[in-house]
Amino acid sequence: MEISARRTGGSAGLTARWAVEVGADELERDWLAVIEACPWEETRGQESQPDRSCYDIRAGERHAPLAEQQVTGPWASLVDMTRRAAGQQPG
Template sequence: MKISVERTGGIAALTRVWTVTAETERAKSEWQPIVEACPWDAVPKTVRAAAAEAEGSQPDRFIYSIRAGQRRAALPEQRVTGPWRVLVDSTRAAAEDSR
């Protein structure tokens, strides 16, 4: 299972991408509960939809595009909470540790 988190926007409009590939059964069993905990059907699927949802409320905030296998989600920064925060932070930490 490939998991990627792309963060765009902010004051400098920089894009950062963190990717993790869970190939072994052990890795899959660690990542699967984190992925399953996220409410994929309750959030926009595209960055454009997420940006429209957040438009005007807080300029210069980040937008996160999250992919896990066939699942897709896009969230404004202020909605990256709960299980989404766990998934984003875990992916970022694992990607940075693998460098």
């Protein structure tokens, strides 16, 4: 499964993207509980604020566009895990 997080905007207007391909064993062991803890169906309707970032988070077929202020709890954990894992992949 591919898991990705993209951050755009903010006061500098920069874009960053992190992605990781996770195998079935690693998904079950390390990722699935966090992915399932995220409220995927409750992400609509919140607008971003000036000079704050917007996030686009994906886990397989699941997708959530989020304003920066929504990236808390399990969302923040998923973004942090993705950033760390993407930094450890070769290439």
